[in-house]
Amino acid sequence: MSAAQRAEFDQLKTDIDDFVLGEREVYWLCQTKQSQSKFSNAVLERKLKARSTLRRASMLSGLVNEL
Template sequence: MNRYVALLRAINVGGRNVKMDALREVFVQLGFHAVDTHLASGNVLFDSNANSLLAVRARIESALERALGFEVASILRLQGELAPVAARAQALQSRPGIVAANVGFFAEPPGAAGERALKVLRSEIDDLELDGRELYWACALKQSESSFDSGKLERALKMPVTFRGANTVVQLAAKARPAA
């Protein structure tokens, strides 16, 4: 049995309000086990025997669109993949001069196109570092004062990204760990 974390894009933002009980029920109806949500921002933890991230993601996205009436990009990570991301997010957050630390999650690595897009988006305020399917964003100001625009990044890459704060990533990694 695999433990997955689904990071859903644009849940409970921009008028796309979804109750966590309703979200949990969609995952239960898909036959997933030990379904749990974290915060009200589209984080769902669940167990499944499925081994294909692509197949699981396709099932989730299709079911969510049917249930909610709008498209929801679903970024998946296996439980073991989150611990190193959480450790790096914590380190980022503890750097001197950093006010906000976030991790952007992609379904697939953006590769060279991602690096090109980041060259344009980096600034003295926003340190952006791409590592595989994660984008680490350290901001020297409040996010609301930053010029970084995830929408521009998505348009440049033609792929969705969903961001979580460093604390949320750490909490998700802890919740995803198998019980002792």
């Protein structure tokens, strides 16, 4: 991510939503139900000007268990 893209996440942080940025991944901590958050994959793609995919931690755990 560019410096400008990383700066966009500072503007997205709220009392409900927090983000940790990795090299190529973004970790999103939602303090409530996702439906109550204003953040979504569409918001992420608009801010980054790039395609993206969201995955829940439970789905990732399921994949690990399958391996």
